[in-house]
Amino acid sequence: MFCAFEGRAQKQPEFRLNxxxxxxxxxxVDSYYSNTSYYEGTVKGNLLWGLGVEYMIxxxxxxxxxxxxxxxxxxxxxxxxxxxxxxxxxKEFDLGINYLMLGTTKYFPLxxxxxxxxxxxxxxxxxxxxxxxxxxxxxxxxFAWTIKGGTNIWASEKVGIKLQAGLTSxxxxxxxxxxxxxxxxxxxxxxxxxxxxxxxxxxxxxxxGGKRNQSQQ
Numbered sequence: 001m002f003c004a005f006e007g008r009a010q011k012q013p014e015f016r017l018n019x020x021x022x023x024x025x026x027x028x029v030d031s032y033y034s035n036t037s038y039y040e041g042t043v044k045g046n047l048l049w050g051l052g053v054e055y056m057i058x059x060x061x062x063x064x065x066x067x068x069x070x071x072x073x074x075x076x077x078x079x080x081x082x083x084x085x086x087x088x089x090x091k092e093f094d095l096g097i098n099y100l101m102l103g104t105t106k107y108f109p110l111x112x113x114x115x116x117x118x119x120x121x122x123x124x125x126x127x128x129x130x131x132x133x134x135x136x137x138x139x140x141x142x143f144a145w146t147i148k149g150g151t152n153i154w155a156s157e158k159v160g161i162k163l164q165a166g167l168t169s170x171x172x173x174x175x176x177x178x179x180x181x182x183x184x185x186x187x188x189x190x191x192x193x194x195x196x197x198x199x200x201x202x203x204x205x206x207x208x209g210g211k212r213n214q215s216q217q
Contacts, residue, residue, distance in 0.1 A: 015208040016062065018052040018162065022201025024070060029195060041076030043095065048168075048199055050099070060107040066121060068099040068168075070197075074129070096128040099144055099168065107152075115152040115160070121145065125170035125195075144170045152205055162202040170195040 023045060030040035050068035057063055075092040103121020110116065125144035130137040150164025171194050 012209040014056040016054040016056065016064075017206045017208060018054060018064065018066075018203060019205075020048070020050045020052065020066075020068065020162075020201070020203040022048045022164070022166065022199040022203075024048045024072075024168070024197040024199040027195055027197050029074075029076075039076055039078045041074050043074050043195055043197065044072045045197075046070055046072040048197075048201070054105065060109065062105045062107070064101075064103055064105060064119070064121070066099070066101045066103070066123075068101070070097045071095070072097070091131060091133065094130045094132060097170070098126040098128075099146070100124050100126070101144070101146060103146070105148075113154050115154065116149075117151065117164075118147075118149045120147050127170065142170045144168065150202065158207045160205045160207075162205050164200075164202050166199045168197050168199065 024047075025045045027043045028040070029043060030038065048068055048070045050066060052064045052066035054062040054064035072095050073092055074095050075090065077088065077090045079088050101121035101123035103119055103123075105117050105119035108116045108118075122143075122145050124141055126139070126141050128137065128139050146166055146168040148164050148166035150162065152160040152162050154160040
């Protein structure tokens with residue numbers, strides 16, 4: 001009697017856990033209701049952090065679900081010449097910005113260590129704005145998108161350092177009628193200004209799975 005054993009390589013699905021930490025730079029927001037009535041302000045730069053779970057559908061292509069968070073401030077000035085008294089008002093608002101994104105990343109490996117990439121993601125931006133002087137809070141959910149580019153530098157087979165630059169935007173995300181309350185200057189105004197934030201930073205990436213198992217028969 002003879003027994004035959006056949007070894008076959010079966011590859012487990014590969015996932016990646018991406019931990020992000022970047023600095024986002026200031027972004028100016030403004031909106032003109034008329035030639036004599038407008039607001040302008042700045043979404044201040046701060047730390048943008050979060051994590052993503054990525055499934056590698058191909059050796060050089062991944063689909064990633066990402067959550068990102070930024071806590072910052074937005075000093076804002078309002079002007080309305082229809083108001084006789086105190087027609088210029090300045091306030092600083094507290095902002096908490098959450099991003100939930102789904103997107104793809106394309107990798108261009110140059111070696112086992114250096115792995116450049118480019119990615120695009122779409123999703124939502126959830127903004128909580130509060131006025132510290134009145135404790136008033138307002139929330140809004142808007143369409144958001146991000147593009148990113150950079151490289152992974154693999155320190156080992158499973159752990160790498162991520163270096164990346166990105167541009168994240170919330171379309172129509174800053175408005176006098178949503179979360180930048182005008183404090184009595186002109187509370188009925190509701191025009192908006194999109195938020196664009198450029199970021200530099202990176203993070204850490206971990207490979208999960210992807211090993212080859214030997215099956216016998």
